[in-house]
Amino acid sequence: DAKTTQPTSMDCAEGRAANLPCNHSTISGNEYVYWYRQIHSQGPQYIIHGLKNNETNEMASLIITEDRKSSTLILPHATLRDTAVYYCIVRVEGDMRFGAGTRLTVKP
Amino acid sequence: DAGITQSPRHKVTETGTPVTLRCHQTENHRYMYWYRQDPGHGLRLIHYSYGVKDTDKGEVSDGYSVSRSKTEDFLLTLESATSSQTSVYFCAISTYLTRDKNQPQHFGDGTRLSIL
Numbered sequence: 620d621a622k623t624t625q626p627t628s629m630d631c632a633e634g635r636a637a638n639l640p641c642n643h644s645t646i647s648g649n650e651y652v653y654w655y656r657q658i659h660s661q662g663p664q665y666i667i668h669g670l671k672n673n674e675t676n677e678m679a680s681l682i683i684t685e686d687r688k689s690s691t692l693i694l695p696h697a698t699l700r701d702t703a704v705y706y707c708i709v710r711v712e713g714d715m716r717f718g719a720g721t722r723l724t725v726k727p
Numbered sequence: 728d729a730g731i732t733q734s735p736r737h738k739v740t741e742t743g744t745p746v747t748l749r750c751h752q753t754e755n756h757r758y759m760y761w762y763r764q765d766p767g768h769g770l771r772l773i774h775y776s777y778g779v780k781d782t783d784k785g786e787v788s789d790g791y792s793v794s795r796s797k798t799e800d801f802l803l804t805l806e807s808a809t810s811s812q813t814s815v816y817f818c819a820i821s822t823y824l825t826r827d828k829n830q831p832q833h834f835g836d837g838t839r840l841s842i843l
Contacts, residue, residue, distance in 0.1 A: 663770070665833055668831055714760065714775065715819070716769070718769055
């Protein structure tokens with residue numbers, strides 16, 4: 620029972636913004652949206668999380684729709700080192716349930 | 728990087744032998760977690776700890792035990808390893824704030840375990 624739906628793969632040109640979508644139509648009112656990424660053979664890396672307001676940090680921006688049924692992770696200026704699998708997770712507390720994620724390939 | 732060290736980073740062992748994986752943190756975080764990652768299954772929670780000597784089971788706890796005698800160390804033990812436990816094991820930590828429970832988890836770099 621996947622709580623989130625993400626595209627399997629995406630490409631992005633180096634230096635351009637990468638916009639990664641996530642659908643979470645069954646999200647409940649107290650569930651947060653988290654984004655992680657995993658670069659081959661490394662542990663998942665936390666990127667950002669939010670409840671209903673848009674969030675920004677040094678890595679990325681998170682845009683959550685007003686109805687909270689979907690969100691978009693934005694990497695403003697993608698580099699080759701941003702090539703990874705990106706995971707969108709909804710959670711109140713407890714363990715992180717990682718799905719298959721989106722494989723983002725940044726191309727020169 | 729969160730101060731998490733997993734050891735060993737790689738291990739090959741035989742079926743039936745005991746194996747212990749160690750997770751060490753320098754962040755003084757209350758919560759610690761053990762996950763395994765397998766193709767087609769994503770990350771699955773094995774056990775977690777919410778304090779010294781306080782642990783609980785996760786989704787795939789059968790065949791595994793854990794111990795936490797100090798805040799900084801969380802050990803995962805396979806009492807009698809089986810080939811189905813060949814996997815990549817990740818430790819994670821998180822803090823806990825009364826006002827905001829939704830603190831993210833931060834992961835170590837994993838232990839690649841092969842059981843022949």
